Amino acid sequence: MKNNYFKYIKISLLSVLFIGISACKSDDDDFTFNGLEESYSIDRFKVLSIPTNVSANVTWSINDSIISQNSELEFISPTVDTYPLTLKVERNGNIQTYKSKIIVNQETGNYSKYISKVLDFKPAVGQFINDIPEYENGNNSAAMIQKANDYLVGGNSSMVTLGGYGGYVVFGFDHTIPNMNGRDFKVLGNAFFANGSTDRAGSCEPGIIMVAYDKNKNGKPDDNEWYEIAGSEYFKNTTTKDYTITYFKPNSNKVPVPGNEYWQTDVEYIKWEDNKGNSGFKTKNTFHSQSYYPLWLSDQSYGFSGTRLQDNFHDQSGSGTYWVGKSYDFGYADNAPNNDEASNIDISWAVDRNGKYVKLPGVDFVKVYTGVNQEAGWLGEVSTEVAGAYDLHLK
Numbered sequence: 009m010k011n012n013y014f015k016y017i018k019i020s021l022l023s024v025l026f027i028g029i030s031a032c033k034s035d036d037d038d039f040t041f042n043g044l045e046e047s048y049s050i051d052r053f054k055v056l057s058i059p060t061n062v063s064a065n066v067t068w069s070i071n072d073s074i075i076s077q078n079s080e081l082e083f084i085s086p087t088v089d090t091y092p093l094t095l096k097v098e099r100n101g102n103i104q105t106y107k108s109k110i111i112v113n114q115e116t117g118n119y120s121k122y123i124s125k126v127l128d129f130k131p132a133v134g135q136f137i138n139d140i141p142e143y144e145n146g147n148n149s150a151a152m153i154q155k156a157n158d159y160l161v162g163g164n165s166s167m168v169t170l171g172g173y174g175g176y177v178v179f180g181f182d183h184t185i186p187n188m189n190g191r192d193f194k195v196l197g198n199a200f201f202a203n204g205s206t207d208r209a210g211s212c213e214p215g216i217i218m219v220a221y222d223k224n225k226n227g228k229p230d231d232n233e234w235y236e237i238a239g240s241e242y243f244k245n246t247t248t249k250d251y252t253i254t255y256f257k258p259n260s261n262k263v264p265v266p267g268n269e270y271w272q273t274d275v276e277y278i279k280w281e282d283n284k285g286n287s288g289f290k291t292k293n294t295f296h297s298q299s300y301y302p303l304w305l306s307d308q309s310y311g312f313s314g315t316r317l318q319d320n321f322h323d324q325s326g327s328g329t330y331w332v333g334k335s336y337d338f339g340y341a342d343n344a345p346n347n348d349e350a351s352n353i354d355i356s357w358a359v360d361r362n363g364k365y366v367k368l369p370g371v372d373f374v375k376v377y378t379g380v381n382q383e384a385g386w387l388g389e390v391s392t393e394v395a396g397a398y399d400l401h402l403k
């Protein structure tokens with residue numbers, strides 16, 4: 009028999025509520041859709057996926073609000089409730105309507121709104137490296153990740169430093185942070201505005217934020233699940249995409265080369281080079297005498313890639329005594345005080361590798377890396393600090 013109708017297979021008699029019969033049109037496409045279940049259940053702060061495998065025009069609504077026009081609905085709610093769901097599939101001018109409902113349940117146990125796990129931690133070189141968190145003889149990368157975990161998990165978090173450009177930390181939550189209207193999560197740092205500052209400047213060390221939505225629900229951030237949060241600088245021509253930097257391990261037997269300033273212990277301390285033809289040395293200062301290169305890394309060099317922000321510090325004194333870093337408008341970590349709206353992030357700012365906005369139902373993982381490659385005189389390298397993070401929707 010020629011298949012002019014939508015075929016659907018009843019998995020169970022109660023499983024499908026099918027409204028509307030399509031009129032006969034000449035159509036040779038083979039199209040199979042099983043219809044919706046009578047209802048769906050999901051815990052709050054978890055993503056419910058309802059695939060249709062339909063390539064036709066699909067509209068998902070709750071009451072009169074269209075919530076998605078994707079073939080696969082990915083639904084999340086922070087609220088325990090029952091939502092009436094309507095699916096319309098338009099095909100060759102015919103509209104099939106399916107009704108169902110989504111029951112959002114209270115989770116068993118209690119979610120934490122804070123970081124629940126640190127998955128990775130790899131700082132760049134810097135004056136607080138091996139200090140925050142502290143490196144102890146014999147520690148390997150896993151031990152240092154565990155320390156970062158101890159520092160950052162929960163509501164009583166302390167702080168890790170990411171060092172200079174590229175250094176990063178990756179953490180996750182015990183639920184999906186939903187992408188609701190407005191901003192969704194906060195990243196804590198130690199940024200502050202200088203006393204009397206009228207231009208939101210002080211100690212702002214912007215870190216770039218990446219988010220991952222665990223689409224395949226394997227509990228891990230897979231490579232193709234990461235998106236960059238396009239902060240206020242993302243589309244500007246002062247921002248460098250695909251920036252790569254390499255740091256070279258210092259030779260501990262090298263004779264230090266003091267600089268002209270009293271604090272410059274070694275102005276040829278750690279060699280670095282980037283993929284834009286720049287190179288130089290990171291300076292060792294008198295305030296921090298430990299190794300600035302992570303002692304748990306045995307490699308003779310290591311590096312990072314990503315988006316680089318324009319230098320944001322300048323010497324306000326003109327004589328090198330007073331450096332200030334200006335806050336960027338939105339979308340970065342450690343870029344504004346923790347009680348400032350600019351430390352809150354909207355998941356809707358996420359873009360793909362081509363700079364195109366993506367619609368994520370929520371995020372499960374966050375990565376923060378230092379976004380600036382600058383040394384601010386005696387203050388040392390601009391280094392993002394992360395002191396925790398939390399979901400703004402989970403009360």
Ligand SMILES: [Ca+2]
Pocket residue numbers: 186187188189190191192354355356
């Ligand atoms: Ca949002």
Ligand SMILES: [Ca+2]
Pocket residue numbers: 221222223224225226227228229230233
């Ligand atoms: Ca995954």
Ligand SMILES: [Ca+2]
Pocket residue numbers: 197198199211212213342391392393
């Ligand atoms: Ca900082």
